[in-house]
Structure formats: structure tokens, C-alpha cells
Amino acid sequence: MEIVMKILFYTSGFIILWAMIGYPLSLKIIGKIYNNRILEKDYSHKPKVTVMVVAHNEEKVILDKLNNIIEIDYPKEKIEFLVASDNSTDKTNEIVNRFIREHQDRKIRLYQVKTRKGKTNAQNEAHKIVETEYLVMTDANSIMEKDSVRELMASFTSDYIAYVSGRLSILNHATSAVSGAEASYWDSDMAVREIEGRIQTITAGNGAIYACRTKDYYDFNPIESHDSAMPPLYAIQGKRAIANHSAIAYEKAGEVIDDEFSRKVRMNRVILKHILPDARILNVFKYKWFSYFYFGHRTCRYLLWISHLVILLSNLWLVPGSWFYTLTILGQALFYILAIVRGTTKSNNKYLTMIYYYTATIGAQWVGVYSILSGKAKPFWEKAESTR
Secondary structure, eight states, X not given: OHHHHHHHHHHHHHHHHIIIIIHHHHXXXXXXXXXXXXXXXXXXXXXXXXXXXXXXXOTTTHHHHHHHHTTOSSOGGGEEEEEEEESOOSSHHHHHHHHHHHTTTSOEEEEEESSOOOHHHHHHHHHTTOOSSEEEEEETTOEEOTTHHHHHHHTOOSTTEEEEEEEEEETTTTTOHHHHHHHHHHHHHHHHHHHHHHHSOOSOOXXXXXXXXXXXXXXXXXXXXXXXXXXXXXXXXXXXXXXXXXXXXXXXXXXXXXXXXXXXXXXTTXXXXXXXXXXXXXXHHHHTHHHHHXXXXXXXXXXXXXXXHHHHHHHHHHOTTOHHHHHHHHHHHHHHHHHHXXXXXXXXXXXXXXXXXXHHHHHXXXXXXXHHHTTOOOSOOOOOGGGO
């Protein structure tokens, strides 16, 4: 029994350390080895494009969003705008319709989803009326840089490139310790994605700003999100999903832990499937670096919830008579105690906040797993007010 517990202990420890430390460090080394691979751009590539905004009850921010996207620096005759309203019951539709009337010189349409089924379903439905060659997706609470669409389109330099993700920049990183922790996470993750995309393909995008060819769009199950589902799909098809971080969108992160926790629960509503969404990913001979990227960046991270439980239980079993396992169990206990201290004292200490933020992330994974197993996972959610 002891050997089994040791295998569980060290396997779980490897998954945790590889996901959070080992894989990012390995990417830095690999990135330096492949420093001759750069992101190619062709700024003469200016196809017709539709910018789609998905909104559900976004009366607080939708006008700012509309004013933002019509100021995008792209040939006026080659850009259209489509708001997919996911059964909004507030003044969102009214505001959009009034904006359309006031800007009849622009190609702006409102698509109203009759039954609320979430963001992905709204995209699936609205996509069917898109006539342009390319589609740019963005959130209602995201503010895009003027050159963002031009940057995204410049990245489609090959037929093999099916998806381009932009960069999400957190506006309120200095507002609270929680938003600061989220900003730090995104900064480190963006660095990893830049290397993945430069070498071969990224493993996930972000919903604030990304683009694909309209013909390559796929109707995913509404419970899924494009962020985590699109890049692996294209990789399996032998295509590339890349990151152009010169295409920037700005958003607010949750300023209180409740908002960020809820957001992470939403992100984990299909966590079990995404541990290994397709067994073909394991074929390193065919998918090369993508197999390595997905295991380190996704599979290990999606296993953190169970790894932390297993390493704790196996460590408890191994403690008797061992000074090493006594130290490791004390280290785990101290880690969780510090998270509790931060949660109860609301301290702004940077390191305590990072521990608390990480622990909350693991907790959100557990809630996501519970929602899946209990049949309570849903494709839509209530937005975090501190992000508006």
C-alpha cells in the first residue's frame, strides 16, 4: 500500500509543479531555442470582416461598446457590425436599435436570440447571417484598440491559420489585490501563449478579442466556450491557432473574490472534458509540439483540483515515521492556513493574495466538477458587476 501512496504522492506533486512552474519555465527555454520563429504579418490583407458582439442585459456598457467598435481603424466599406443579443430583457436592444438609426452610414445589425442559451449559442445562431469572409468576436464589456481588427487580419498569412487570439489587458489591475492577481495571471499566461503560437499553435484563446474565418466556424455545444474549444479543434484539423498580442482589448477584472470565483466556476463548467478533449492529442508524432503544449498548459491545470486532494491524502498516509513527509504535510497545512488568513483578514499582502487567489481557483475547479456531475452545469451565467 505504501508504494501506491508514494506513486500517488509524486504523480500529483509532479502535475501541480509542472502546471504552475515547470511548464512555463520549459516554454521560456523552448522559446529561446526557436527564437528565429517570428509572428508573420501582412498588413495588406484587409478582407471583409464582421465584428460580432454578444450581449445579455448589457445596458450599462453596450453604448460604450458600440461607440468603441465604430471607431476601429479599418476600411469602412469592409467592416460590418453585428450585435447578438442573448434574449436581453433590459434596455440593451433598445439602445442598439437607437444607435443603428443614428448611424445609418455604418453596417450595423441586431440579432435577437429568442431563448437564452448562453454566449456560444448566441454566436452559433448569429453566425448563420454573417456574409463576410472573416469574423471577429468580442465581449460587450471589452474595449478594443483602434488597430485591433487590422492586427488580427494581418495575422492570417496562411490558409493553415484558422484562429487568431488577441491580448486581453486588465484595466483595473491596481484597484484591488484580487484584480491585481488576475492581471498577473493573464500577463504570465500571455507570455506562454505567445511562445506556443509562434512555434506551432496555442491551446486556448480569450473571449475578449479573437478572429476566425467564417467558413471555419464550428457550432459547438452551447455548454462549451470558444476560448477553450476552438484552438484544440483547429489543431486536430491540422490548422494553427495563434496569438497576436498587438491586437488588444481592455477589460476590468473582478475586484472582489466572489466575482472572480464565479467567473472561474463558469470557466470550469466543462473541465472534465477538457482534461483530454480528443485522444488524438496524445499522438505526439502527428501533432508534435501541440501534444506537449496541451499536456502542460491544459491537462495538468485541469487536473489541479484532484491532484491537490490526492497529494494531501497520500501525504497523510505517508507521514508516520518519516521526517520528509512530515515536512511536506506541514508545508501543505501552512499553505492553506495562509489562504484562510488572507480570506478572513482581507490583507492586501501580495503573496498572501496570490496564495488565496490560487486556492480559490482550485475551489472553483471543484465547484465546476460538482456542477458537471450533478447536472447543474449551465451555458449561461450572471455577469460580475465589478467588471462593468
